[in-house]
Amino acid sequence: MEIVVFFISAVIVLSGGIGVVMAKNPVHAALFLVQTLFGMAVLFILQHAHFLAAVQVVVYAGAIVILFLFVIMLLGVDKAERLDVDPIVGQRLVAPLIGLLLFAGLMAVLVGATEFTDWSWSARFGDFGVDTELNGRPGAEAPIATDRPDVNQLGERLFTDWVFAFEITALLLTIAVVGAVVLARRITGELEPIPEAEDLWVRSRPVAADADGDDAVADGEDVADGDDAGDAADEKADA
């Protein structure tokens, strides 16, 4: 049973992955990505990681791909990239070659590392990860205890062993939001000139009439921006 489910979902995952790369239309590529992510969710369930499977569907297939679609739609689907010119000469020849090399290398390593003692079908595919020991050591499946739901176990680990990494991740998300807001904010209205060398030079001298009153007008709606440049420009005008 397990093996059948595995092969079906593996086919779904791989065909989805190939579809993402091959699809001409970016919307189709995004939809192929959903297919891959669903296949992965099934694989997670197969490994008794129910929580991960749910998160996979809700966060990745649900939220992230929808965001992709938003961006694609906003940028315009019809604007196709020109594919007939290579930005780097020979790129299109070399890329698949390197890809194939990497694939062959990975396969060689994987096959070389897997020391099958019994080459029968059931030994190879019957029990995942248990019989196919890598270098004599059990795989990473050990800590999962089956007597408790994996949500409990995950939560316990998150708030004991990895509590610090967990909190740091929270900070990371906050920072990403702050930075994204700053970078994505559109500057409207007249731009203040970036000060020239003379402005900096003038600034360092005592200025007779400080033109503070103009700043609010000059800065317009962009309050976090342009105060000093405004000063510099004003002083230049005064001079």
Next chain:
Amino acid sequence: MLDLLAQAAQPEFARPRIDWFALSPELVLLSLGALLTLLDVVFAERAKAITSAIAGLGLVGVIIPLVAVWTRVNDGDVLYAFAEKKPGATDPVGLEHYVIDEYAIVMKILFVLVGYVVVLLSTNYVAEGDYWESEYYGLLISSILGMVVMASARDLIGIFVALELLSIPAYLLAAWRKRDKLSNEAGLKYYLMGVFASAVMLYGMSLLYGTTGSTLLVDISKAVGGRESSSIATLGIVFVAVGFAFKVSAVPFHNWAPDTYEGAPTPVTAFLAVASKTAGFVALLTLVYVGFWGRGDVYEPLMWFLAAASMTIGNLLALRQTNFVRMMAYSGVAQTGFIIAPLAVAGNGDIADAALSTTVNYLAIYAAMNLGAFGVLIALARKTRSAEISDMRGAFHYAPGLTAVMTVFLFSLAGIPPIGGWFAKFRVFSVLVQDDSVSGYLLAVVVAVNSVIALYYYASVARTMWADEAPDGDLTPVNVPPSLVAALGITVAITLVFGILPSVVGDFTDVSLLAGG
């Protein structure tokens, strides 16, 4: 009611004991970043005048808890930030996820000092270029927090989260000059390359976890060390190391550096070239000395290749640059090679500690001299508004002080005695020779040859500044603000002291990871 809830939870959840004292530097930094962001929300425009002062003072303030913790770990003790009470045991056992030892504290102090100098470099640059000030310093502080966390992280998850915490603010800061297309390009390139490197590294980490069953570096060390060939673990080690090779811009993973350095605001460039690179090295050192210890057969050839390629290719490309920042980017690639070189012989147990302290020593000196060189560039660019080497012609005639200071930094980078950089290179050379192996001697030869090549381009910048005529005979002096003077003073002092009195400061960087790991 609470009792009922507690009984219902099976098995009982035990809160880990947290050593707040050991965590105090991180907490102060975190509060500082939050304070800067909140100041902007509450006071809006009025806060702008003080944000950079608060950021600088706060970073100086972080030194206090850092030194307090340092006194506790100075004699080889190790503090565990988190401890767990195992069933049956009486005392809680320290968790190996987050370890504060002398190595970690020394690196944390280095990061905070670098952060302080970067704040000094940024003060006028950011204010005069009308960039988003409070967010700028908030992001800078959180990036430094990520580096401080990286110094203590001893498991794959912690290292990865710390890497992202230090990288994501850096991606954003590289694109901070929003109106400048070059800056946008810098941020985008840095981001795409960084994410690609993270993906490669995560794949390596998953392979390591898959074969060893643990994310803790000490457990990984037990599992992969000492075994004869295990190809999956080897692949994992290589991928993780490659991920950090991107971060430290080692050849062949250096392509992003020149464009990013050129486009980013200059203080951010200095931050990327020094702090971000040092953080990558800290992670590499921790991984090599704690995680992959015993697998010298895997990482030594890799480090050898990275070191030799970075030195040679970085230097050869630096020779052809006409822009000072691009030249510094390639020179940084070459310096990366020098810093990696000791790792190529780190597997030799007799000199492992020497190789570690050599690397830490180089990182400290590299930080001072590189920040200083960028500081002089920022000061000169206040007049020239350019980073082209040709625009630095005749700087001696209108800015003799800056020219002299720049010469110190350039000669230090080139490794001319008796300046700091010379001492750093000498130690690298001696550790390579001490290994007494063919690969060690070969790499020592590469180091020597490259030091000579590097001298050419560093000296030619110095010659341009001293000997040529100023463009258009314009001799108006450069107006250097006090914060830049302070930054240059600190960096010059450190560069010179490391060269003239190496024994005094050498103790600072004499650390060991093997005792704890």
